[in-house]
Amino acid sequence: MYKILAKRELAPHINLFEFSAGEVSAKTKPGQFVILRIDEDGERIPLTIADADPGKGTIAVACHGVGKTTTQLGRLKEGDFVLDLLGPLGKPARIEKFGTVLCVGGGVMVAPLHFQAKAFREAGNNVIGIVGATTRDHLIFLEEMENTCNHLLVATDDGTKGHKGMDFLKDLIKETKIDRVVAEGPVVMMKAVSDLTRQHGIPTMVNLIPIMVDGMGMCGACRVTVDGKTLFACVDGLEFDGHQVDFDELLARLKVYTPQEKLAYVFSEQGERN
């Protein structure tokens, strides 16, 4: 059992949880993830780690309540427990001094991206951050990113705050010498960023969370095609070369269970009401 020591609402339906997980926290590096299971009937879901404090023995994950399990997690409160927490999983992200690193985050994934941005800054990089969301209310970690990055930009799909859409990136890339791009967010965002940087030959890493079950290299659910080869995100990733990833395949594979997920959500919400 793993206790929730703190919970903070970052945006509607987006929460940051701090779990007591001493051993995991001591080993966690940016870019790694955990597999979490709430209760005996629960599914195993992967969540990228947003922070680790070995001193306190805690790790943090952000979760956007969109389906059954993430909604159920969102209802848990400080002092509640989850049954299983396995980690840290995956290879740590490559953190080095590259020069200027552009960290592009979207939606809930800004939280784990911040963990990487912090490490890039500590490694002596000039870090430019971009925080994106569909709309103003869904922007998260603005203050944290502001404090971490040398320079921060904000974008929303509907233009309610900061730049409207991601078009401004084109100019940014032309005007600024960028040595490395790290993107973490919705697949379409990571794909768009990768397509753009490919034209400019800027190394671009994306952080992929496909559907997973065990999360430690057994099931092969998380296979992704990178440079024509099949790799397993859980043991070969989560970080991959964005210029080589088959994003369309990933998008399709992420939708495999959409009908079942809807059914599970309805079933669980009915249970919640009764």
Add this chain to the structure above:
Amino acid sequence: MPKPKIRKEAVPMPKQPPKERADNFREVAIGYSEEQALAEAERCLQCREAPCVKGCPVEVDIPTFIKLIRERRFGEAAMKIKEKNSLPAVCGRVCPQEEQCQAKCTVGRIGEPTSIGRLERFVADWERQHGCEIPQKCPTTGKKVAIVGAGPAGLTVAADLIKLGHEVTIFEALHKPGGVLTYGIPEFRLPKKIVEAEAEYIEKLGVTLKTNALIGRLYTIAELLRQFDAVFIGSGAGPPTFMGIPGENLCGIYSANEYLIRVNLMRSYDFPKAGTPICGGEEVAVVGGGNVAMDSARCALRLGAKDVKIVYRRSREEMPARIEEIENAEEEGIRFEFLTSPKRFIGNERRRVKAMECVRMRLGEPDDSGRRRPVPIEGSNFMVDVDIVIMAVGRTPNPIIKQTTEGLETTKWGGIVTDEDGKTSIEGVYAGGDIVTGESTVISAMGAGRRAARAIHEFLMKKETCARKKRNV
């Protein structure tokens, strides 16, 4: 008085009828009643030289436990088995006895061999229902052993070493113990409550079990060696193998590992009550010919598929699956496409698999495995409609420990190199099971565990003697 004649036929195993069981996940084989067990036990000749014991990878004293059954001393019979085998309810169900103990049975020369497996299962089940005794342990040695993986190999090592007085901790990466017994073998062949009971027994012996602990990430082997006197690695099989043909990553194409993990470990058949979904499919093709392929096909049938076929590139004779499982599958209505191999998969506009192009094969010259190599017949290509494909063509050893352990010698396919006793290239580190041999059986992993436990015990006691000598100097 002349001896009564031995019956040539074994007492048959009562089973759920095929039509009925194809719709449920309850155990297929129901198990012997007391009367049936007594009748079958009577068929044992109690041979003095006990050829059956030589056929058992963990050397269970088979004639003695059968004699105890005849005397209706079922609890003692169970204890007798447990002297050598800590998982009798599992082995009684999933061991290939027909190739092991029963292959050597003297009765087998005149008729069907004594059903040792069914009798083993009977006493194990009897004991579980009537409460089991905890055997006496040796005095504590003060030595600590870490075991990586709570599968058949790890559980065996744990039971053996704790009985010898060592302190044992198992680190299991999944949320439940049992390894392949839990995530791989389906409920209808091995009910999970039985695996749970066997794991509980190991814990009752005094073994500490830590789940959600992935060695290589949470602790490295080097870190374990700082806290423990010896380490056993039984981390099992890892990533599934695919064929490397076009379209293999289309939606609806599962590895058998994923399919079985969803069904067995996550209980997808109980979705949405159990949270993990699965696409059951209507027209299912399973590629492969081993027990994993049979298990996958039979799960697909139970999830409601209309048509399930097994596509295998060789013929029936070369199939690595147990005959019993092939027959069970056939009885339930699974179709077999022998001498057939997929060439590519075709998807629809949403990248879901809709068809598979196959080619017919013929058998050529024998290959390294001694089996005749399948050769494609040119121009024999044909299409098969499918909506779910399950690839059961093998697994490779889990790479995480290899990647994170310096100085650990591995083979080119990623298995850990050991001597016969499971000793690796690092002092104090032993390994056994699928991580060493590649995919094999439950009992062979347990046999490897047994040998490694013996070697670890010797290693720990030698270390103790050396330390004592040093202290005396």
